[in-house]
Structure formats: structure tokens, C-alpha cells
Amino acid sequence: MALKIVKGSIDRMFDKNLQDLVRGIRNHKEDEAKYISTCIDEIKQELKQDNIAVKANAVCKLTYLQMLGYDVSWAAFNIVEVMSSSKFTYKRIGYLAASQCFHESTDVIMLTTNQIRKDLSSPNQYDTGVALTGLSCFVTPDLARDLANDIMTLMSHTKPYIRKKAVLIMYKVFLKYPESLRPAFPRLKEKLEDPDPGVQSAAVNVICELARRNPKNYLSLAPLFFKLMTSSTNNWVLIKIIKLFGALTPLEPRLGKKLIEPLTNLIHSTSAMSLLYECVNTVIAVLISLSSGMPNHSASIQLCVQKLRILIEDSDQNLKYLGLLAMSKILKTHPKSVQSHKDLILQCLDDKDESIRLRALDLLYGMVSKKNLMEIVKKLMLHVDKAEGTTYRDELLTKIIDICSQSNYQYITNFEWYISILVELTRLEGTRHGHLIASQMLDVAIRVKAIRVFAVAQMATLLDNAHMLTGNTQRNGICEVLYAAAWICGEFSEHLENPMETLEAMLRPKVATLPGHIQAVYVQNAAKLFATVLKSQEGNTDSTTAQEASQLMIDRLPLFVQSANLEVQERASCILQLVKYIQKLQQKDVEVSEEVCALFAGELNPVAPKAQKKVPIPDGLDLDAWINEPPSESESEDEQPKAIFSKEEPKHSRPRHTEVDEKELARRREARKQEQANNPFYIKASPSSQKVYQETPGVEHIPVVQIDLSVPLKVPGLPMSDQYVKLEEERRQKERAEKKKKDKKKRKEKRSGRGKKHDSGPESEEDITPAHMVDIVTEEMPENALPSDDDERDPADPHKALDIDLDNLESAGKRPLADSEKLPVRSHRAAEVLKSPAEDEEGENVSSLEPKKKSSKEKREKKKDKDKDRKKSKEEKKKKKHKHEEKEEADLLCGQADEPAFQSEETNEVVTPPTSTSADEAATVAAAEAAPAPGAISVTTPDSEPEEPKDTEMEETKSSKHKKKKQKREKEDKEKKKKKKHHHHHHHHGDKGGEESVQNGTVEEEEPLPPMSNYCLLAENSYIKVAYDIQGNLQDGSQVVVSVIFENKCDSFLKSMEFNVLDSLNSKLQRPEGSGPHDSLTIPFQLPPGVSNEARFVFTVQSIIMPQKLKGTLTFIVKNEESSTHEKLDFKLHFTCTSYLITTPCYSDAFAKLLESGDLKSSSIRLEGVNMPFHHLLARICFHHHFSVVERIDSCASMYSRSIQGHHVCLLVKISSQTVSVDAKCDEPTLLGNVLDEIKQTFSQC
Amino acid sequence: MIKAILIFNNHGKPRLIRFYQYFAEDMQQQIIRETFHLVSKRDDNVCNFLEGGSLIGGSDYKLIYRHYATLYFVFCVDSSESELGILDLIQVFVETLDKCFENVCELDLIFHMDKVHYILQEVVMGGMVLETNMNEIIAQVEVQNRLEKSESLPFILH
DSSP: OHHHHHHHHHHHHHSOOHHHHHHHHHHTSTTHHHHHHHHHHHHHHHHHSSOHHHHHHHHHHHHHHHHTTOOOGGGHHHHHHHHTOSSHHHHHHHHHHHHHHOOTTOGGGGGSHHHHHHHHTOSSHHHHHHHHHHHHHHOOHHHHHHHHHHHHHHTTOSSHHHHHHHHHHHHHHHHHOGGGHHHHHHHHHHHTTOSSHHHHHHHHHHHHHHHHHOGGGGGGGHHHHHHHHHHOOOHHHHHHHHHHHHHHGGGOHHHHHHHHHHHHHHHHHOOOHHHHHHHHHHHHHHHHHTOSSOGGGHHHHHHHHHHHHHHHHSSOHHHHHHHHHHHHHHHHHOHHHHHTTHHHHHHHHTOSOHHHHHHHHHHHTTTOOTTTHHHHHHHHHHHHHHOOSHHHHHHHHHHHHHHHHHHHHTTOSOHHHHHHHHHHHTTOSSOSOHHHHHHHHHHHHHHBGGGHHHHHHHHHHHHHTHHHHTTTTTTOGGGHHHHHHHHHHHHTGGGOSOHHHHHHHHTOGGGGGSOHHHHHHHHHHHHHHHHHHHHHTTTOSOOHHHHHHHHHHHHHHHHHHTOSSHHHHHHHHHHHHHHHHHHHHHHTTOOOHHHHHHTTOSOOOOBOTTHHHHSOOOTTOOTTSOSSOOOOGGGOOOOOSOGGGTTTOTTOOOHHHHHHHHHHHHHHHHHHHHHHHHOTTSOOOOTTHHHHHHHOOSGGGSOOOOOOOSSOOOOTTSOOHHHHHHHHHHHHHHHHHHHHHHHHHHHHHHTOOOOTHHHHSOOOGGGOOOSSOOOBOOOBOOTTOOOOGGGGOOTTOGGGGGOOOOHHHHSTTSSOOOGGGOOOTTOOOOTTOOOOHHHHHHHHHHHHTHHHHHHHHHHHHHHHHHHHHHHHHHHHHHHTOSOOOOTHHHHHHHOTTHHHHHHHHHHOOBOOOOOOSHHHHHHHHHHHHHTHHHHHHTOSOTTOOOOOHHHHHHHHHHHHTSOOHHHHHHHHHHHHHHHHGGGGGGGOOOEETTEEEEOTTOOOOSSOOOOOOOOEEEEEOSSEEEEEEEEEOSSOTTEEEEEEEEEEOSSSEEEEEEEEEOOOSSEEEOOOTTSOTTOOEEOSOOBOTTOEEEEEEEEEESOOSSOEEEEEEEEEEEEOSSOEEEEEEEEEEEEOSGGGEEOOOOOHHHHHHHHHTOOOEEEEEEEOOOOSOHHHHHHHHHHHHOOEEEEEETTEEEEEEEETTOOEEEEEEEEETTEEEEEEEESOHHHHHHHHHHHHHHHHOO | OEEEEEEEETTOOEEEEEESSOOOHHHHHHHHHHHHHHHHTSOTTSOSEEEOOTTTOOTTOEEEEEEETTEEEEEEEOTTSOHHHHHHHHHHHHHHHHHHHTSOOHHHHHHTHHHHHHHHHHHEETTEEOOOOHHHHHHHHHHHHHHHHHHHHHHHHO
16 A cells, blocks of 8 residues: 555656646747647546546646636546545645536536535535635535535634635525525624624625625615624725615615715725725715705715815826716716816826726716817817727717717707718718718708708718718718718708709719618609709700709619619619609600609608607507518518618618518519510610610719728818817807997996906806807607606616506516516525526515505605705795795694604505415515614604604604614614704794795794694503504595504514404405405514504595594404413594595695685684694694695685595684684585584694 | 636736636637737726726626736626725735745746635635735635645655
8 A cells, every 4th residue: 555655656756747737838839739738648647547646636737728728627527536535735626626617517516515515514624615615616506505504504613714705605505596595694694793804794795795686685784784884994894885885775765864974984084095985986876866855965975076086186097087987977966066077077088098088988978068069079079080999989979979969959059060070070981870970960950940051061062072981881881971961962952052963973873882771862862852953943944954954864863773772773763754754844845843843842840759659549459460461571570770760761771681682673673574565655764774874974984093091081162160169269259248248338237346257257158149040940749649757757867767667566467577577585586596486476475565665655756755845945935935835844844744754664564465375474574674674774864854752752663673772872863963953943934024924834933833743542452552643645536544553562572463444335444455355454563562663554435525433453462471362452443534635735826716716615613712822723733634824924824735536625714812713615515514623623632 | 796817917828717607718718818908908007997898798897907017917897896996906916926925926827826726715715805814815825835735744754
């Protein structure tokens, strides 16, 4: 035995090791391949030996050869052998080789399972480590499934070295075996707080990767990450977390609000550029997610922009690049802040680094204004000339066009200049964007009427010099512009100075080398030109020009009649016959021009891109039904690749098509010849039509030497855009001078000397008037276009992604959930996820969760509105105008109504349907678990409204779910803030000329309002307290939402809560589809001791004019250590008429009109002994009964509200010494009576 | 996630390749060639980020590289990685190599590709950053080297 080993080691000495191999390869530079093939032969021999050391050496060499591109998969089995060596040295070599060349379809992998398992549990931590590292590279679904458990155990290994590797590899395991995610997740989460920073970092890493793909499922971890962010000092971890927050904020804007402060602090304090940059990035993401209704974050934007400017100005190109990258993110939402750094960005255009120039180009789009467009484009044009790579040049070209055409040519003051720019761009060689330029030319010429004369002249020149554009036709995309040129010249030929010349240019034989669709346009527009020529010669006694024109057409068209392109051929032969006929008439001296012109009469107007979509489908028309039986597939027309021309010329044929048509064409030609031969009336073409053009005497037969200059010739007559820049400058100067004069006059009149800014400073945007009045023709829409809301919606709007059509899910089966739509709870969606039956269940679960989502979305929208309104109200206050406020103002005043909305967002616990399968149950619980957590961290909303004591209780609701010290601390913070915020109330003072009047829904406050709450007690026993509030659903006239707060009063756990009511004929509890009318709803949460939480239930109501009471029961299980008991609590849900009212703002003029209309019945009540200030009284009515103040004058106020079914309720409230009289009008007397009774009730209670 | 780590010299000769996503050998070579082409034509004083590169593809991916004397260190990463962070990581990796090989040069990488791999394995695992602390990396590498030495010892004694 020993001898064998000795022999082996001696053998080994003669073997080449890796170093020898490398040296050998380096010494055989000339015949490397040959040398390597002999080496491979040697390796094969070595692999056949029993000695593991020899084998390992061979495998090590193979790894090197693999790097050089040699396939070594044939040695896979030997690699496995080396992997299973007991020695670490060889094992490591084996695993390295495996990680370099094994992949999922390597079949020997299945032999490795046991070996790997053995290594994972090896007492030597480095054996384990090597196995983990190797496995991370070649893990397959099978390995993942078989080893998931072993790896999970390793996550709690005593050695941090193993723990961190095990944690990291879990991500790979999840990818290959998604089912492992849920069982492994708790442990993974635990590792976020591992004492070892390396393990912690690994856990953060894995969760960040997971969350990046499915951020929704990880919102619940936000508080934990928040804690890590504020405590960790490891920049690597911080960066990851901050990046993760960037991904989470779009889903949870309140998280963003919370983040701004710590991030800002980090920005100020950190010295690490990488961290600073990521902070800025995430702040930007936050600001984007908050962009609506967060007026007070301009400071943060400013900070970001400032920091980015520092980055861009840095000499380090990397920082410059990243700065620009981040700037472009801000640009989308806060263009103004970026615009102020225009100078800097323009500078970057000159950077030597293409990456940086490209980034700067991106930014330019948002930088332009009327004032600087020409200057910027001029600069870009210079770059176009200088640019060496075609990619960069094409990028420049598209950017120029993008910039100029953006928002309907908003920034173009001089269209002559723009046309010149476009013409200059046509001189670019080898650009792929000819069609882009062409479509711009067409668009401008069609839509800007005033420019047509100029455009036509330019296009004529272009046509005349067409040979310059068609140097190498087929692959040169630029010849597309000829399409536009020909069309413009033809369509607007009345503006042509010399139509005859252009006609000649369009019929040159060279045209026949152009792509078919362009030829077709040439032919068609030649006919238009011909008509124009005839018209211009009308009344002219000398008809030679007209006859020359006809002759020209007759001479040249036959060339096109022979075109291989069907479209060209058809048009040409039609027109040829027409012209021949015209010529006959001309010879008889018949006036034909009028008839010919009639062919092309009428103006073509631009059609809106959406016009087709907007045409309403007439009743009974089924667009999907076949008109005829479907034709054979070869004839099927596929969608045109370039849609840009479709609006003008929907039928032009594609080059691709011509090949298909070739045979068909030949067949038809043959058929036609036959037909023609048999048709006595057919005017036969001259027998040698092929020769016709060759023999035609004409200029084009003088051979023209093509000069192929690399530098485009400056053809006289082609405009130079530069001159316009100068002209424009002069013009503006003149205008400015004139304006100055005027201003001076004005100023003299006013005698106010303030601000010399006006004449010395740069002119503002509005000052620049277009050079010539441009009448941009708006695009046409069909007469009865269907209105749609999403028209104005920016496709880049981030909210659009949230706009998921959930309605379709409700009516199950309408549109089955696509794989990508499924929301697996905590399972990662990998491409190769195997479909399991469990997943389908999940899909169902998603659809049944639907009502929950919808309502939370609504609320969010509502809240957004509210934010807007709040902003508005502040503005209004400033204006001191007699304007009217929105309903939310009342809510704002009392703060409370705001809170439930928050709640619902947080908890998402609106009527969760009972779940049947256990998997579903788990999912729901997980969702419930996930949902409230972000709320816990965003308790301190900077904008939070004044709080009432009752609120504190509700706060508890939120925070109590996560009983951690941190939350408590936050609560305290909040209370502090609360105190600060108390002044918030006082922003609605309005006095106008001594007479005091108050605006809609607001009351000025001499003294603070007493606390108010709309939540009334529903039922209570020793275990639980239940309070509720009812609110109308604005969107649906037959729905009300009942928010119920459950508070656990005892020391036991309350679980399995079920809520049920006995439906009446009028009111019904909405239950999920498929459940019976008497089924109870499972409340989707459990209550630990002392905790409260809120759920929402939707009821449908038919008649709302009468109040109503519904009987119901709440059942739940009280569980403590010893026992669990089933408990039951009965209650009566009181639907007051007030709860059907929705605070709706009303303007005083509309209010007056309403009262005048006479449709309303009136009624009145008197309240005696009311002992409270008038504004308190109004606030109470507003708050408890959902009214808004229309107008208030002294001790008299008009108020308004509307029911969910649209009844108007108007009140006139007067107070005189403790007596309040309420005169009311409503279109439904019963409702009014009930509302008044309820108001009376409210005041009798206090 | 890191999709690939490539080290090649000024002539495009690979010195270490590590793909964290499977590509066939010829594809790997093509990627190396293309990446070399992209990277080598850039001046040393331009930024270290490159977008595009059709092979490694996808708009989410970026090439982040550093050029040291005769060697290019190229990382292909997606948007979950911080650009500056990866640059730092490359620096850490190179400094680690420098410590482990004592004044590392291209020749060390040429003749000890396996060792370079073992060091890299302590920095990046399966496309995810494992350790960024240089001392920790070096410590682990050294322990394993010692282990290897102790295993080869009895071999010589026989």
C-alpha cells in the first residue's frame, strides 16, 4: 500500500502540473491548439489512473483549459470523483472544476447529492464551505429540493463562516425550489439580526434580492430594515437596505415620508460617496412616490439636486456619470429643479466620455425652452458632425428630433429653422433613422400651414438632389426622406415655384432604384404635380407647356408600369392611361385642368393617432367575426413594421412584401397580357416598352458621373440652419428692444422704480413670440369620438403600473390570472417554477381577496385628493377670496375622519372572505401579518392632523400589533409633534370688508374644538369592545362601508372572530362570492391581549331615506394557557340617515341656484339651550352629519350635503341666544325629517 | 446580483472567468471578446461604467470595470448592485490578491488561476457578495492554505 502511494507520488513528479501546462502553452504560441490537444490526451491518460492526486491534478488543468474555451464536460464524472476525495485539497479542486463547467443539464449532477450532503455535514467547516460555494454555482431544482433542509440547518451553524454561506446560498435554493421559501423564511429573517456582521450582511443581501422582484411581500419587513438602517455602520449593508427602500417606497408612500429624515441625515453625515449616492437615489424615489400632494419637500429635492451637482462637477468621471443618471430620475417629476443646472449639463455634452455624453443627452430633453432650443440644437448638430460612431450619431439624431417635437412642437418658434435642421440631417450617411426625419417633415408640413411654402421649396430642392441621398440605396435608410419630399411636393404643389421642374425630377429613371413604397408615392404625386401644371397653364393661349407635361408623363411612366412592385405598377398604369386620354383631349383643345384637379381636390388633415381607436363600434357589428372564410396563411397581412406612414398612406407596400409578390405578379402580368390581347378596347403598349425609356432622348441619358464624396456637398439653395439662429437672435433682440420701450412707458406711468431686472435680465419664456404666427393644425378625431380618461395619462406615469384591472378577476373566469399576475405569498417567482396545484389555489385566493384591494386603493385615491385639497386651502387662504372648500376640509378640521382611511390602508383588512383550504388560510394570515407593519413605522406622519384623545386609542390599534419598544418611542415622538401641530387649525380666517365670512367647511377658531369622534359603541362585554362608524361610498350609490374597531379588553388571546348580521330586505352585508346569505365573515386578524384592530365591511342598501337597525352577532374564541372558550356577542348595527350623507363641497352660486329651483321640500327644527360657540356647533354638524359650510356670515351659516344617491340637503343654521334654528331643504322629505331628527339628537346629548 | 466576473489582460487574453449564469464555452469566449472590445477602446480617464454590450445583455445590466496596469477586472452586474460599491469591491479584491501574492502581477494570475479562484470564492459566492472585509477574506484564505499544506505534508514523508 505504502509502496503504491510512493509510486503514485513519483508518477506525479513526472506529470505536468498546472504551472507546467501554462508554461507549455506560453512556449507554444505558434501551435497552441496542437499543443493543447496533446495535453488533453495526457490528461485523459491521467484521469484513467487510480491515484486521486493524479486525477485532481488533471482536473485542475482542465479547469484552466475550460477558461481558454475548451469544452471539458466529458470529464464530468472524473470531476465528481475528485469532489468526493476525502482530502480538502482535492475536494476543493473538484468543486472548483464543477462550479466552472457543471450546469443544469449535466447529468452526473444527480450522482453528487449524497456526496454534497456528506460534505455539508462534515466536521471540517472548510469542507462544508467548499461544498456550499460549489453548490451555489450548479444547484439544480433536484439538488435544491434534496438539500434545502440540510442547508437550512447550516443557517444556524455555530461558525459564522458557514452561516453566512448557508444564508447566501438559500437565495439560489429559493430560485430553483420556490416551495422552500416559506419554511425557510422565518430563519432567514432571524439572520437579519445575527451577531456576526457578515451573516447579517448576507441575510440583507438575500432578502434584498427577493424583495426586488416582489416588493409587496416584503413590506412587512420594513420596520426591521428601518431599525437596521439606523443602527448599522456597515456601508455595504446600508447601501443594500437603502436600495431596498427605494424599491418599497413606490408601494407604500408613507414609508417614504418616514425615510426622508434619516436619509437626509445620512446624506449630510456620510463620507462614502457610494452611500451618499444611494441615499440620494432613494430620496429621489421617495419624492417621486410622493410627488403628488407633498408640497413641503422642496428642501429635499434641493438637497438632492445640490448633491448631484457636486457629483457632476467632480473630476471623477464615475461620479459625474452617476450624478447625471440620478438627475434624469429627478427630471421626470421635478423638471424645474434640474433646469437650473442647464449650464452644467450642456458642459457634459462636450465630455470625452461617451457614457457621459449619452447621459447628458437624456437630460437635455427636459432642459429645452423656447429660448434655448435653437442654441441647444445647434450644439447637438455640431456633435452630429463630429460623432464618429454611428450609434452615438443616431442617438443624437433621435434626440434632436425628440427634443424639437416634444409636446406638440411647443418650443419651436421658427419652423423654417426646424425644416432646415431636418434637411441638414438628411445629409447624415448611413443613419437608420431616415423614416424618423421623414415623418417629422410630413408632420410639420401638414400641421403647420404657414410653413408649407417654405417646406415645399426645400423638398423640391431635396428631390432635385435626390442622387445625393441615394448613394447606396438599399441599405441607406435616409432615402426614406424622399418619400416625405415627394408627398409634400405633390400635396402642396400649389406652392411650388416651378412645378414642371419638380415633375421632371420626380420622373427620373433613377427613381426606379428606390424602394417600392417610395416609388409609389413618387408616381402618385407626379400625377398631382401634373394636375397643378395643367391648372397653371389654364387660360394660357400657348398650350405647349401643358402638352410638354403630358408628353413627359407619357414618356416616363412606362418605366414604372413595369415595376416589380405591385403598388407602383398599378398606380403608374392607371395614371398613364389617364394622361394619355388627357393628351388626346389637349390635342382637341379641350380644357381639362378643372377635371384633372378635381381628382386631387380636398385637403388631407392629420388624424390623431388614437382616432381609429375612438370610432365607436356600431351596434351589431362584430369586428372579430370573419367576413369571408379566412384566406390561406400565405396571404395573411402582418402588421406593418413602420407605422409612421400608415396615417397618410396606409397601403404602401413593404419591401419585404415584394419578394412574396414576385411570383404572383408574374402570374398576373401573364393573365393581364392575355386579357389585354383579347380586349379590343385596350390601348396596347408599344411592343418594345422595355426599350422605350432607353431610347427616349433626354437629359438623363447623358451619363452622369456619380461623385461619391464622404463630405456632404453644401448644395446651394439648401438652407443652413445656422443662419436662422442668427436671424432669430436679431429678431428677439429687436422685440426685446421694443418691449423695453413699452415697458419704460409703462413704468413712467406707474412711476414705480422697483426691479431693474426686467430689462437687464434674460427674457422670460412668454416673452418670446414665434417668428411667424404658426397655426398648428390639431389632429382630427372622428365625429363621435368616445371620451376616455386615460388619454391624458402619461404612459411613464408610475401610478399606471398600479392600475391593475381587478374587476375582471371578480367575475371569475373572465380573464384567468396569468402566471406573472399571481401573487404568491412569500414565494419567489422564478422562470422555471414548476406548477403545483397549490399555486392554483393561491390564484383563487388572490381573486377572492379582490374587494379588499379595491377599497384600499380607493381610499388611497381619496387621500391623495385630500392632500391636494389641503394644499389648495392654503392657497385660498392667501388669496382671501370668497371661494369654497372641499368636503375634506371638514374632515381635516376634526382630524378623525382621516384616520380610518389611514387604517384601512395599513391593515388592508376589509372584508376578507372566509377561506377554506389551509393553504389559503396561511396565505391570508401572512397577508394580514404583512399588512399592518409598515403602518407601525409610519405612525409619525409629518403631515399628521391634529389629534384627538380618541386617536391615541386608534394609534394603539396600529402599534400594538408590533409590541416593540421602538414603536412606543415613536408614539411618544408623535405626541410631541402633535403639540407642535396644534396651530394647524388656524389657517382659515377670512374677513372681507369688516363683515366676517367663512369659507366652505371651515370655521375660525377662537378656542380649540372639543374632541369628537364618529365611532359609536356597537357592543361590549368583558372580553371585547366593538365600536363602529358608517360611511357612504362615493362611487357607488348603494353601498356603505362600516368600519368596526375590535378591542381586546381581556388578558387572553382572541381568535377565530366571525362577524355576521341578519340581512334585511333593504340592507345586506356583502359576502364574498359563493357564500350563502347567512354565512358569517371571518375577521382576518387575531387580537392579542390589549390590542385593537379595525376591519371594514361593505353593505348594500336600497332605500336610504329611513334609518335602520340590523341585528348581528360576533363570535370568537377566547384562548388562554389553560383553556379556550367560545364566546358570542350580539349587537345592533344602526344605520342612521346621516351615514348615507357624504360631505360634498358646494359653491354659493350653485347653492343659491339649488334653493331657487323650487324642487326642494322644506322643513325646520329649533334647538333650545344650545350652549356652545357657533363655530363649534357648525363643526359638530359638519363632523357628525357630514355637512360642509357653504357660507357663513356672522351667526348665520348655510350648509350643504349630499346623499350617496344624490339627494341634496341644504341647511340654514341661525343662532340667537342659545336658540338655534335650522331651516332645511331637501328633495326627499322623509330623508330630511330623519336627518333633522338625528341632528337634534346630537345636540340633545351634549 | 453579479452575473459574471472577467479578468483579462490588455490583449484580451482571459486570466480568470467566472460566470454565475450558464453559458456554453464558445459563448463565454464570445462574451470575453466583446467585453474586451468594449472596454479596451475606452481611455483610462473616462468613467468605469458601461451600458450595453449585447451579449451579457438586458438594460438592467451594466459593466463595471477597473483597469490595473496590464489587467482589466470586469464585473457584469444588474441594478441591485451599487455601482460605486462594486468599484470598491474590485479594489478590495485586487488588494486582497496583492496581499496574498505579495505584490501581485499578471504572472501570478497566469500561473495560479486556481488560487485566484479560491480567493474570489471568499469574496463573491454564487453571484452575491459574500464578504467585503479584507482581513476576514485573507484570514479565511490563509486557514485553507494551511489546511492544504498540512494535507500535503504526510505525502512528502512517505
